[in-house]
Amino acid sequence: MKIPFSPLHVTGQELEYVYQAVTSGQLAGDGSFTQKCQSWLEETIGSQKALLTNSCTAALEMAAILANIQPGDEVILPSFTFVSTANAIVLRGGVPVFVDIRPDTLNLDESKVEAAITPKTKAISPVHYAGVGCEMNELMTLAKQYQLTVIEDAAQGILATYENQPIGSFGDMAAFSFHATKNIVSGEGGALVINNPTLVERAEIIWEKGTNRSQFFRGEVDKYTWVDIGSSFLPSELTAAFLWAQLQQAKEINQQRMRVWQQYHKAFEGLELASKVRRPCIPTHCQHNAHIYYLLTNNVDTRTELLARLKAAGIQATFHYVPLHSSPAGQKFGRVSGGMSVTNMTSDRMVRLPLSASLTVDQVDYIIATVLDVFNAKSTLTEAYR
Numbered sequence: 158m159k160i161p162f163s164p165l166h167v168t169g170q171e172l173e174y175v176y177q178a179v180t181s182g183q184l185a186g187d188g189s190f191t192q193k194c195q196s197w198l199e200e201t202i203g204s205q206k207a208l209l210t211n212s213c214t215a216a217l218e219m220a221a222i223l224a225n226i227q228p229g230d231e232v233i234l235p236s237f238t239f240v241s242t243a244n245a246i247v248l249r250g251g252v253p254v255f256v257d258i259r260p261d262t263l264n265l266d267e268s269k270v271e272a273a274i275t276p277k278t279k280a281i282s283p284v285h286y287a288g289v290g291c292e293m294n295e296l297m298t299l300a301k302q303y304q305l306t307v308i309e310d311a312a313q314g315i316l317a318t319y320e321n322q323p324i325g326s327f328g329d330m331a332a333f334s335f336h337a338t339k340n341i342v343s344g345e346g347g348a349l350v351i352n353n354p355t356l357v358e359r360a361e362i363i364w365e366k367g368t369n370r371s372q373f374f375r376g377e378v379d380k381y382t383w384v385d386i387g388s389s390f391l392p393s394e395l396t397a398a399f400l401w402a403q404l405q406q407a408k409e410i411n412q413q414r415m416r417v418w419q420q421y422h423k424a425f426e427g428l429e430l431a432s433k434v435r436r437p438c439i440p441t442h443c444q445h446n447a448h449i450y451y452l453l454t455n456n457v458d459t460r461t462e463l464l465a466r467l468k469a470a471g472i473q474a475t476f477h478y479v480p481l482h483s484s485p486a487g488q489k490f491g492r493v494s495g496g497m498s499v500t501n502m503t504s505d506r507m508v509r510l511p512l513s514a515s516l517t518v519d520q521v522d523y524i525i526a527t528v529l530d531v532f533n534a535k536s537t538l539t540e541a542y543r
C-alpha cells in the first residue's frame with residue numbers, strides 16, 4: 158500500500174466552477190467567485206473584510222505592511238512555525254523575536270511574551286498550530302496593554318474556535334492558507350481577514366498593487382491611480398472558483414478529517430498510557446479542526462526509526478518544523494527571548510501522520526498497525542516525554 162502524506166480531497170464541484178469562470182470570460186481576480194469566497198470568510202469568521210490572496214505567505218506580507226512594520230521594529234512570534242510567519246517581518250526590515258512554545262498545545266507560550274516586549278515591539282504574531290487556538294485572552298490583554306498589533310497566523314486554523322469564537326477573529330488581522338496540504342485547498346491560495354476597521358481601506362489598496370482600483374470599481378472615485386505601496390496579491394478567478402467548491406463543503410471536509418484524527422487518537426491511547434508517545438493535547442476551551450495528527454516520541458532516535466519504518470511500509474510521514482531560531486536566516490535576522498527547550502524538544506521528536514478527508518478506515522488502520530508494530534518491537538523506550 159502507498160499512502161501519501163496529504164492526499165487531495167475534492168468535492169466534485171471544482172471543475173464545474175472552474176468551467177463557469179472560464180466561460181464567463183472573467184479570469185482575472187476579484188470576480189464573482191472571489192466575492193463569494195470573501196463573503197463566506199467574512200460571515201464565518203465575523204470579520205470586517207476578507208481578501209483572497211495567492212497564499213498565506215502573501216497574506217502575512219500584506220499584514221506586515223498594514224501593521225506598518227518599519228526597519229528595526231520587533232515582532233514576537235514562536236520559533237516553532239513555518240518560515241513565512243518570520244519572512245513577512247524581515248521583508249519590511251523588522252526583527253522576528255522568537256519565544257518558546259507551550260508543552261501542551263505547542264502554541265506560543267503566552268506567559269513568556271511579556272518578557273520579550275521592548276520599546277521596539279510593534280506586533281505579536283501567534284500561530285494556531287494544528288488548528289488549536291493560542292491563549293488569545295492573555296495575548297489580547299498584553300497587546301492592549303502595550304498597544305501592539307496582533308497578526309494571527311491562522312494558516313492551519315480554518316473553522317477552529319477558541320472559547321467558541323472563530324480563530325482568525327481575535328487579532329487586528331489573520332492570515333489563512335488554502336495550500337494543497339491544508340484542510341480546504343486551492344493548490345496555492347490564502348486569505349487575509351481584517352478585524353480592525355481602520356485597516357480595511359488600506360488593505361484593499363495594498364491588495365490592488367498600491368492603487369485605489371477597488372474604490373474605482375465601487376464608483377467612489379472617477380479614475381484609479383497609484384496611492385501607496387502594494388503588490389499583486391489577489392489570485393485569479395480560476396483559483397477562487399476551485400476554492401468556492403471547497404468552502405461550500407468546508408464543514409463536511411473537516412468532519413471527515415475529524416473521523417481520521419479520532420481513529421488515530423483512540424488507537425494510540427495505549428502508547429501514551431505506556432509513556433511511549435505523547436498524543437496531541439486539545440484544551441477543553443478549544444475546538445480544533447483536525448488539521449494535523451502528530452505523535453511526539455521520547456527521543457530523536459525513536460523518531461528517526463519511526464519515520465524510516467513508515468517509509469518502508471509505503472507511508473509518507475514527516476516531521477515539523479526546523480526551529481526558526483536555529484536556522485541560518487533566523488540567526489541572521491532574528492533574536493531569541495528566553496529559553497527554547499520546548500521548541501527544540503518538539504522539533505526533535507515530532508512525527509506527523511498522513512491526514513486527509515480522503516483517507517479510508519482501512520488505510521488509517523494500516524498506518525496505525527505500522528506505528529504500533531514499531532513500538533511493540535522496541536523494548537528500551539525509557540525516558541518519558543515531559
Ligand SMILES: Cc1ncc(COP(=O)(O)O)c(C=O)c1O
Nearest residue numbers: 212213214239241312334336347
Ligand atoms: C503556520 C504557517 N504559516 C504560514 C504558512 C504559509 O502558507 P502558504 O503555503 O499558503 O503560503 C504555512 C504553510 O504551511 C504555515 O503552516
